Amino acid sequence: MKRHSPMKKKIEYFVRNVRGLHVVRTRSLDEESSPKSFLSEDINEILEEYVMEDPDEKPEEKLLNPKNIHWYFALRSSQIFRAQNNRYPGVSPSDGTKLDLESDSSALIKINEKLFSDFKIRSKTIPECLTEIARYGASEIHNVSAFIGGVAAQEVIKILTKQYVPLNNTLIYNGIFGSCSIIKF
Numbered sequence: 001m002k003r004h005s006p007m008k009k010k011i012e013y014f015v016r017n018v019r020g021l022h023v024v025r026t027r028s029l030d031e032e033s034s035p036k037s038f039l040s041e042d043i044n045e046i047l048e049e050y051v052m053e054d055p056d057e058k059p060e061e062k063l064l065n066p067k068n069i070h071w072y073f074a075l076r077s078s079q080i081f082r083a084q085n086n087r088y089p090g091v092s093p094s095d096g097t098k099l100d101l102e103s104d105s106s107a108l109i110k111i112n113e114k115l116f117s118d119f120k121i122r123s124k125t126i127p128e129c130l131t132e133i134a135r136y137g138a139s140e141i142h143n144v145s146a147f148i149g150g151v152a153a154q155e156v157i158k159i160l161t162k163q164y165v166p167l168n169n170t171l172i173y174n175g176i177f178g179s180c181s182i183i184k185f
Contacts, residue, residue: 022165027184032170033076039184040120043069046183047123066126068172068181073121074129077112078138084111090137104134144175 031037046069081089081104089104108130116125151171158164169184 020163024166024168026169035118035120038119042184043119044122047121066129068174068179069183070123070126070129071174072170072172072183073112073115074108074126074133077108077115077130078133080111080115081108088138089134101131101134105131108134141175144173147175148173 027037046067078089085093085107087093089108090099090101092099105127109125109127112125112130115121116123151167151173155166158166167182169182172181172183174180
């Protein structure tokens, strides 16, 4: 019986399993949040495909279903609002003043418009997304948290077992319509 060297065993193992080899290169959070390195044209392409559900429906009956990328920018606007005001939109101020949802929504809309301008996004702001962000006031709905926790656990299992390719880049989950998008920034 001929003995193989440890290096030869590694090479044989690699060659047997090379068909499952994948390279995953993600971008850093700094690259995602910087207007200079942001992939604006790719996002503009996604947003240009946006169409309301049924053009024949009456306006008052239309169910707004914006693309998940709109929710992504609404959440980014919420983070900027938090940095500026030391609270999330829709959360009562700590100084005891009364919460004004309309004011928070208006501020979010302005932040979102500036964000679109800075990142050279050619889409219009969807005020309903931003109003909803202000309305829910940084709450976490348990079923959405459970779903996202399950997705995260699945990705950890993929990484630990090295059997499947993990998600690459940003996952956006829309709990209202039960849709997910993976967007590369």
